[in-house]
Amino acid sequence: MKSRYLRAVEEIAQQLLAIARSQGWEIAEDAVLVQPPSEPGHGDLTSNLAFRLARVARRPPQAIAETLAQNWPEHPVADAPEVGGAGFLNFRLKTLWLAAVVDEVLEQGPQYGNSEEGKGRRALLEFVSANPTGPLVVANGRAAAVGDTLARLMEAAGWQVEREYYVNDAGNQIQRLGQAMALRLQELRGQPVAVWPEGVYPGAYVRRLAERWLAEGRPAAAEVEELGRWAAEVLRAEQEEELLRFGVRYDRWFSERGLRESGACEAVLSQLRAAGWLVEEEGAQWFLSTHWGDDKNRVMVKSDGSWTYFVPDAAYHADKLARGYDLLIDLLGPDHHGYLGRLKALVQALGYPEDRLEVRIVQLVRLVRGGEPVRMSKREGEFVTLAELVDEVGVDPARWFFLERAMDTPLDFDLDLAQLRTNENPVYYVQYAAARIKSLLRSAEAPSQTYSAAELVEPEERALLLGLARFPEVVAEAARERAPHYLPRFLTELAGDFHLFYRRHRILNAPGTLAAARLALARAVLVVLERGLGLMGISVPDRM
RNA sequence: GUCCCCGUAGCUCAGUGGACAGAGCGCGGGACUUCUAAUCCCGGCGUCGCAGGUUCGAAUCCUGCCGGGGACACCA
Numbered sequence: 001m002k003s004r005y006l007r008a009v010e011e012i013a014q015q016l017l018a019i020a021r022s023q024g025w026e027i028a029e030d031a032v033l034v035q036p037p038s039e040p041g042h043g044d045l046t047s048n049l050a051f052r053l054a055r056v057a058r059r060p061p062q063a064i065a066e067t068l069a070q071n072w073p074e075h076p077v078a079d080a081p082e083v084g085g086a087g088f089l090n091f092r093l094k095t096l097w098l099a100a101v102v103d104e105v106l107e108q109g110p111q112y113g114n115s116e117e118g119k120g121r122r123a124l125l126e127f128v129s130a131n132p133t134g135p136l137v138v139a140n141g142r143a144a145a146v147g148d149t150l151a152r153l154m155e156a157a158g159w160q161v162e163r164e165y166y167v168n169d170a171g172n173q174i175q176r177l178g179q180a181m182a183l184r185l186q187e188l189r190g191q192p193v194a195v196w197p198e199g200v201y202p203g204a205y206v207r208r209l210a211e212r213w214l215a216e217g218r219p220a221a222a223e224v225e226e227l228g229r230w231a232a233e234v235l236r237a238e239q240e241e242e243l244l245r246f247g248v249r250y251d252r253w254f255s256e257r258g259l260r261e262s263g264a265c266e267a268v269l270s271q272l273r274a275a276g277w278l279v280e281e282e283g284a285q286w287f288l289s290t291h292w293g294d295d296k297n298r299v300m301v302k303s304d305g306s307w308t309y310f311v312p313d314a315a316y317h318a319d320k321l322a323r324g325y326d327l328l329i330d331l332l333g334p335d336h337h338g339y340l341g342r343l344k345a346l347v348q349a350l351g352y353p354e355d356r357l358e359v360r361i362v363q364l365v366r367l368v369r370g371g372e373p374v375r376m377s378k379r380e381g382e383f384v385t386l387a388e389l390v391d392e393v394g395v396d397p398a399r400w401f402f403l404e405r406a407m408d409t410p411l412d413f414d415l416d417l418a419q420l421r422t423n424e425n426p427v428y429y430v431q432y433a434a435a436r437i438k439s440l441l442r443s444a445e446a447p448s449q450t451y452s453a454a455e456l457v458e459p460e461e462r463a464l465l466l467g468l469a470r471f472p473e474v475v476a477e478a479a480r481e482r483a484p485h486y487l488p489r490f491l492t493e494l495a496g497d498f499h500l501f502y503r504r505h506r507i508l509n510a511p512g513t514l515a516a517a518r519l520a521l522a523r524a525v526l527v528v529l530e531r532g533l534g535l536m537g538i539s540v541p542d543r544m
Numbered sequence: 545g546u547c548c549c550c551g552u553a554g555c556u557c558a559g560u561g562g563a564c565a566g567a568g569c570g571c572g573g574g575a576c577u578u579c580u581a582a583u584c585c586c587g588g589c590g591u592c593g594c595a596g597g598u599u600c601g602a603a604u605c606c607u608g609c610c611g612g613g614g615a616c617a618c619c620a
Contacts, residue, residue, distance in 0.1 A: 085563040
């Protein structure tokens with residue numbers, strides 16, 4: 001079902017078009033723009049139609065706007081618009097029409113905000129996919145929050161979404177993890193390692209794994225490969241556990257090892273070769289990705305016969321493509337930026353439309369404490385893990401701050417701000433609004449069933465009604481534009497509108513049936529706050 | 545050198561074709577005998593990096609330049 005807000009937009013646009021036609025002004029339907037005003041004071045909805053008609057009508061926008069306004073008939077959605085600026089039409093929605101949103105929200109409950117935009121199409125969302133060679137770090141946390149909320153948003157917008165984690169549990173890095181294990185075991189036997197080899201994971205967590213290896217009664221001298229495989233699985237399981245604590249659950253953990261063992265790598269190579277996109281040159285085999293716009297061709301089989309990392313990755317994507325989703329989304333870290341071209345090329349070389357795969361870059365996270373960036377060095381094995389961050393600030397603030405910025409812009413995460421329990425911290429500001437409403441509901445007598453939402457005419461009440469009406473469209477847009485950061489913005493505004501309403505007006509002991517109407521409004525606001533925070537994976541406390 | 549992201553209020557950032565450019569924080573004042581003051585109200589804060597161009601209209605689109613960050617392996 002279409003949102004009330006969207007219906008208002010369409011009905012006003014239709015009515016405007018009809019008036020224009022009656023004046024003999026023809027214009028393409030999609031040229032009519034009805035949208036929220038850039039600032040309050042310009043009504044609830046505004047239209048620029050007069051500007052668009054200026055050329056056709058050969059009259060100034062102001063005069064056209066006057067004509068359109070004067071011919072506005074009695075209409076259930078809005079009164080005749082006011083003409084503002086140089087020809088904007090500012091509409092005020094009818095209270096009766098707007099107030100009906102309260103019942104709509106209360107009837108739909110936790111479903112309110114859903115739309116059919118996705119039309120049941122299937123999407124596969126792959127995110128985080130960190131190597132199982134260490135704990136998840138803060139940047140992985142951002143990808144986790146963004147990916148998970150994007151999945152929830154798309155589900156709300158009518159998509160079927162699967163969440164997948166690609167586990168790089170084979171290859172070189174697992175070899176190095178095995179070496180690190182072997183060295184730590186050597187240390188535990190009392191033989192210090194003089195020089196730690198380049199590229200072998202220096203992190204102290206490997207020592208913990210080595211100790212566990214011994215504690216579980218395994219031999220101190222073991223094959224590097226076996227050590228690597230064992231450690232990778234332990235670390236992967238720990239990552240899964242940490243993500244669950246962070247509120248992120250995957251539908252599938254896809255193993256690179258399994259992929260390699262299935263022969264998928266050979267298969268994708270021969271498929272590309274057969275199609276003529278993989279050719280031999282200077283002893284190596286090159287993927288002709290430049291044909292599809294990549295910067296340069298890419299080696300897949302090195303001159304020594306071994307594969308580059310791109311081979312299993314190509315096999316993985318071929319697998320995902322073959323599974324028949326309508327859309328694949330990869331959330332990658334900024335270090336994979338250079339990867340985008342060859343992935344897009346691969347999709348097309350395998351015979352799929354270019355837009356079947358959508359690659360999004362989730363930008364870096366910089367932790368800031370006391371106004372200074374926290375030093376992190378992966379090289380030294382010193383980095384802040386997701387677990388440490390969550391221990392310090394909690395899941396709710398962590399998710400909020402990760403989701404607050406557009407995913408493709410670098411994020412400064414203010415550790416001090418995230419821990420403040422005051423109005424400076426937007427998480428609590430929104431949660432507090434919800435807690436206040438819950439408190440209100442606890443104090444309320446059994447709600448009288450009869451009220452008229454048309455009594456809600458105060459400006460503070462209208463602001464809330466408008467917010468409620470807009471919510472489904474906010475969700476749909478956030479899903480469509482892959483922009484989870486619309487949620488915290490919207491919720492902060494709605495919470496602010498509620499706090500203001502609450503300070504200015506009595507609810508429970510308002511006169512007559514107004515009390516019931518206001519209580520219903522408050523309940524509807526709570527429904528939307530809960531849904532919005534739920535989409536962000538943030539809790540809604542009963543008391544604060 | 546090529547590619548990507550960013551440059552908007554003191555700070556952190558919204559806003560990608562519409563009205564005199566917005567929010568939060570910070571700063572200064574004020575509001576609880578009444579449903580949660582983790583709240584609310586009032587106040588100042590701008591060469592939208594620079595220069596051209598397109599448009600009735602540009603922070604937004606195009607071109608060039610400047611500044612910051614990142615990516616550009618027969619590594620993974």
